[in-house]
């Protein structure tokens with residue numbers, strides 16, 4: 001496994017490095033302090049820049065969330081999360097809707113990593129999904145019920161937490177307990193554009209409702225001064241930046 005010398009992180013913010021090239025992602029990482037935020041590499045950046053960039057960011061001391069939202073047959077997903085662990089990532093995710101056998105296989109694949117294993121997180125219902133969109137994909141129960149059902153399944157399968165909207169955090173916290181990690185994208189400081197997100201919440205409100213981690217992309221990365229935007233978020237949630 002890639003050795004990881006990351007500093008303790010004093011903030012819940014995970015900056016989504018949603019860029020179409022490695023140079024832009026590294027330029028942003030250069031400005032960020034790994035003790036004040038974590039970073040996330042998602043599908044676009046990983047597709048263009050791959051494991052090499054992940055290793056580079058981990059080598060720079062960042063705790064890294066590899067957000068590839070695996071969803072496949074159990075054997076393939078188990079192998080994929082193992083490959084992520086080998087890169088030294090701090091968190092990796094799968095779609096909880098991939099089902100129990102898939103999630104159990106993923107959790108089992110990480111057991112040999114012991115205390116060094118990445119957090120394994122299940123995506124419930126994407127924060128870009130509006131309630132009225134669910135029926136069209138065959139989900140007839142209410143959106144919040146679907147989130148709770150998938151989160152319970154994820155917990156029963158040995159996952160460490162879920163990705164959800166902070167709007168669902170209070171109910172999830174009650175249902176899944178204090179130790180279950182709630183990772184919340186769709187975070188928008190007051191007045192920021194929603195973009196394609198639908199179930200948005202401010203950073204302070206998300207934490208108040210029980211979120212553990214705030215995934216924030218465009219409000220920071222597309223700001224004229226990304227560092228000022230990050231500092232503003234940190235100030236709003238009372239973290240010294």
Ligand SMILES: O=C(O)c1cc(=O)[nH]c(=O)n1[C@@H]1O[C@H](COP(=O)(O)O)[C@@H](O)[C@H]1O
Nearest residue numbers: 016042067126127163185186215216217218
């Ligand atoms: O798994 C994720 O990170 C994720 C899940 C989800 O339900 N919604 C969601 O927006 N995300 C990711 O979180 C980031 C949000 O970015 P912004 O909308 O720019 O803040 C993107 O990288 C998304 O891929």
